[in-house]
Amino acid sequence: MSRNPQAGAMHDKEVTVPASHSGDSVSIRSVQPEDWPIVRDVVLEMYNDAPYAIGGSLAEEEALTEQEWRQYAGKLADTTRGCGCLAEDAQGACGFVAGDAEYPLLPPRAVAVFRLWVAPRQRGTGLGRRLMDAVTEWAASWGAEQVALGVKETNADVLKFYGHLGYEDTGMRLQVPNQPGNVIIMGRRLKPEQPT
Numbered sequence: 001m002s003r004n005p006q007a008g009a010m011h012d013k014e015v016t017v018p019a020s021h022s023g024d025s026v027s028i029r030s031v032q033p034e035d036w037p038i039v040r041d042v043v044l045e046m047y048n049d050a051p052y053a054i055g056g057s058l059a060e061e062e063a064l065t066e067q068e069w070r071q072y073a074g075k076l077a078d079t080t081r082g083c084g085c086l087a088e089d090a091q092g093a094c095g096f097v098a099g100d101a102e103y104p105l106l107p108p109r110a111v112a113v114f115r116l117w118v119a120p121r122q123r124g125t126g127l128g129r130r131l132m133d134a135v136t137e138w139a140a141s142w143g144a145e146q147v148a149l150g151v152k153e154t155n156a157d158v159l160k161f162y163g164h165l166g167y168e169d170t171g172m173r174l175q176v177p178n179q180p181g182n183v184i185i186m187g188r189r190l191k192p193e194q195p196t
């Protein structure tokens with residue numbers, strides 16, 4: 001994959017999103033290395049709120065060191081490797097999504113999306129879609145032709161949400177150690193498949 005010099009250029013813009021239900025304005029911005037404490041707190045909040053939705057566990061995340069959170073935020077801030085989108089309202093962080101261009105098992109020119117989460121106070125306002133738009137914008141600027149993500153089969157509502165956004169079941173299944181059920185791999189092409 002050649003590095004796209006434009007990668008991240010559009011994503012660095014701050015976008016203000018009117019949140020119709022709350023009356024607050026919600027801004028989405030890209031994660032910077034110094035955001036590691038905000039990223040840590042939002043990931044821990046996500047595990048507290050929706051442990052059924054995400055791989056891993058709260059105990060594993062709580063055990064991470066400052067150095068490991070700094071590395072994670074640093075990777076998210078390096079738009080050639082990944083992307084982190086952070087949503088904030090008047091109360092603080094209220095949404096997150098991460099993109100990973102280096103995840104193993106992916107086909108060439110594909111990126112993986114992880115940890116989409118919207119705080120309960122902002123759900124149903126369009127923020128989940130806007131976070132997915134933001135991470136997809138990064139993926140396209142990076143040169144991705146497809147986006148893949150995993151949904152626990154017990155999280156049936158979210159399957160419908162991603163279906164509504166144009167993601168399809170790829171038929172692939174992953175098993176996560178120590179967790180019940182399979183993970184359904186969904187995907188969306190950003191560019192039409194080229195004939196071979």
Ligand SMILES: CC(C)(COP(=O)(O)OP(=O)(O)OC[C@H]1O[C@@H](n2cnc3c(N)ncnc32)[C@H](O)[C@@H]1OP(=O)(O)O)[C@@H](O)C(=O)NCCC(=O)NCCS
Pocket residue numbers: 050053054115116117118119122123124125126127128129130150151152155157158160161164
């Ligand atoms: C999934 C989640 C991110 C959705 O965020 P949200 O902000 O409530 O969703 P939005 O308001 O942006 O919804 C976007 C669109 O999807 C639709 N939608 C939302 N949930 C849906 C569902 N369960 N079934 C069908 N459509 C759904 C909305 O009607 C909206 O449609 P529109 O844009 O055409 O009007 C949020 O519920 C969440 O954080 N859940 C817990 C964590 C989680 O499960 N994350 C996914 C990990 S794989």
